[in-house]
Amino acid sequence: MRLKEYFHDKQNDQEKDNIKPWMKKKSRFTPTPGREKSLDTYIDAVKREILYGLKDRVQSNISDKESKALQSLLNDSSIIIRPADKGSGVVVVNTEDYIKNLEKEMNECDSYEKNNGKCKHEASRAVKKVANKLYRDGLIDQELKDYLIPKHPQEAKLKGNPKIHKNNNPYRTIVNGIRTATENMAEVAEKELNEFVETTPSYIKDTTDFLTKLQEIPNEIPENTMLFCFDVIKLYPSIPKQKGLEACREALETRTDKTIPSKAIEEMITTVLDNNIITFNGTEYKQRKGVAIGSKLGRNFACAYMRKWDEELMKNEFIPIFYKRYIDDGFGFWTHGLEKLNEFLMFANQIDKSIQVEMRVGGKEIEFLDTIVKIEDRKVITSLYTKPSDKHMYLNYKSSHPRKTKEAIPYSQAIRLKRICSKDTDYQVHKKKLKHYLRRRGYSGKIIDRQFDRADKLDRDTLLKPSEDKKKNMKRVPLVLTYSKKLPRIHDIVKKHLPLLHESNRMKEVFNEMPIVAYRRDKNIADILVHEKTNRTMTREVNPVERCTKKCVVCDMLTRGLHNRGGVSGVTISKRQTCEACNVIYGINCIQCGKIVYVGETSRSLKERLKEHEADTRHHRSKPVAEHFNSGQHSVEDMGVCVLQNIRDNSDYYRKIKELNWIQLLKTEVPNGLNTKAASDLVWQNYRR
Secondary structure, three states: OHHHHHHOOOOOHHHHHOOOHHHOOOOOOOOOOOOOHHHHHHHHHHHHHHHHHOOOOOOOOOOHHHHHHHHHHHHOOOEEEEEOOOOOOEEEEEHHHHHHHHHHHHHHOOOEEEOOOOOOOHHHHHHHHHHHHHHHOOOOOHHHHHHHOOOOOEOEEEEEEEOOOOOOOOEEEEEEOOOEOOHHHHHHHHHHHHHHHHOOOOEOOOHHHHHHHHOOOOOOOOOOOEEEEEEEOOHHHHOOHHHHHHHHHHHHHOOOOOOOOHHHHHHHHHHHHHOOEEEEOOEEEEEOOOOOEOEOOHHHHHHHHHHHHHHHHOOOOOOOOEEEEEOOEEEEEEOOHHHHHHHHHHHHHHHOOOOOEEEEEEEOEEEEOOEEEEEEOOEEEEEEOOOOOOOOOOOOOOOOOOHHHHHHHHHHHHHHHHHHOOOHHHHHHHHHHHHHHHHHOOOOHHHHHHHHHHHHOOOHHHHOOOOOOHHHHOOOOEEEEEOOOOOOOHHHHHHHOHHHHOOOHHHHHHOOOOOEEEEEOOOOHHHHHHHHHHHHHHOOOOOOEOOOOOOOHHHHHHHOOHHHHOOEOOEOOOOOEOOOOEEEEEEEEEOOOOEEEEEEEEEEEHHHHHHHHHHHHHOOOOOHHHHHHOOOOOOHHHEEEEEEEEOOOOOHHHHHHHHHHHHHHHOOEOOOOOEOOOHHHHHHOOOOO
């Protein structure tokens, strides 16, 4: 709120909308209090009432027995728990089978090659070299150059989700490209390909877009019409690199906005494709063909190539009267008989030997995406399609989420049904099934019926029209908090004190709408048992410390960390430990005391932060950590460190909340440890006002 007041009238909305990702500089600047008395009074009143309203104890929504079972599953290294590729299911896999299947997938696919393990820093060097060259050549500015060069890159990690809807349950390989060396470069390039991809004649954005485009079909469909679908086999890793680059080159030349020269974007794309380094089970792979599933560049690189592939496909003697494609899934209406359709398939598989398709012919009915498309009385009818393997795992009503979030589930799902089902009879049938699934997840019949009634009143044609981007037009200041049952009714508090803010006429103008309260969810069971457990189980080094150099003092501290002794106060720490880790919660342990004595957090690399602790100790500064290791028989050699938690959300506020959780869990507050910060200070010192 202080920022909005400070910058009011200093930047217009058009300028704000045109800001590129690399222009959004991270800043910790907060205007000092005292500029507007009514704003200061309002903020203090809201903060005070929220703090006083925090509940000391709330009843957990899982029992002690369930909690112990979750901990047991988390620590069981013999199994991996993964989400099903489609259908909201959860799959428990033997760890050895999981590793064996993914290694087989990587070794048998000609898109990947094993490396000697020395390429992990190659990607960072390549990105830095290209970014600096583009800057020297005058193709990009300083801001973009700085954005492209990562500060603390991580390796891309391979994961697999079982396809339980297919025979033998093959895996969909996914590369986690978050915080990798090429992530930002891929993001910039991907945005520059958007226009070319979205203007593709066969382009489908999503199911709603598909349903809208089906309305383009003439009122009466020819009698002999057949429906067909095809699926490109392993599209992402199969795209020939040169042909993909040729498609991108055309895409870049046809852009309406060429602020960044095509030559610069082309070099970025090449750099991303040449530096897909992936690790799995201690083995390093380099992708030499195609693009990684999980890379920000992946979708648009694939779609740009497929646009050119579509153009070749439409050169066949006989073509569909209607043809659309969602990435690697094609759909069409065919009027030339089954024999010509088979020839069409053969022609498709001859366009490029690397790209092979499998076709399904459905006659008058076929499934595509999450719809069933039918031809009835020469008209197109659509209804909902769900895979037999779909478990319908909607958000459980007992989950720790805001009530409005849970009540929105029946409403949003009913809207989805109304969009997809063109006949009211189908809508009613699927609505009845949906009610059954929701009742199994703890929703009352009263809540379901009330939300269904809201959806019933909506017009289907209106629902099929593109909706406005509400975020783009939102003027309200968001108060973003991690949801907890301990929180009081924040919305009521924000609204209650609004008259204090509006005592000033200027504040009435700046904040003519009440701040909006938005909740981010906290870590859930899926985060723990799926994502965190996979990371733990797959990190199996005997010594989890990966040294950067032999003389690194922080790596020395890591080797003395309590993670090497099997656990900390009942908490297992099995992540790989590296001094280059950033955005973390860390624990400093004392070898002589035999326990963690201090918990800290940092957005910077662990190396930068720990060197400060080490320097404080050497120079006998008046800091809690330094004083401890300079007391009695202690020395800096007794200092060990371990990464307690890697934080995905790069938010100071969220990181400090997690720091507080670890301080409480490990009991490191004075007098048991060295942490001296008051809980309320931790919660509010980085509050975004």
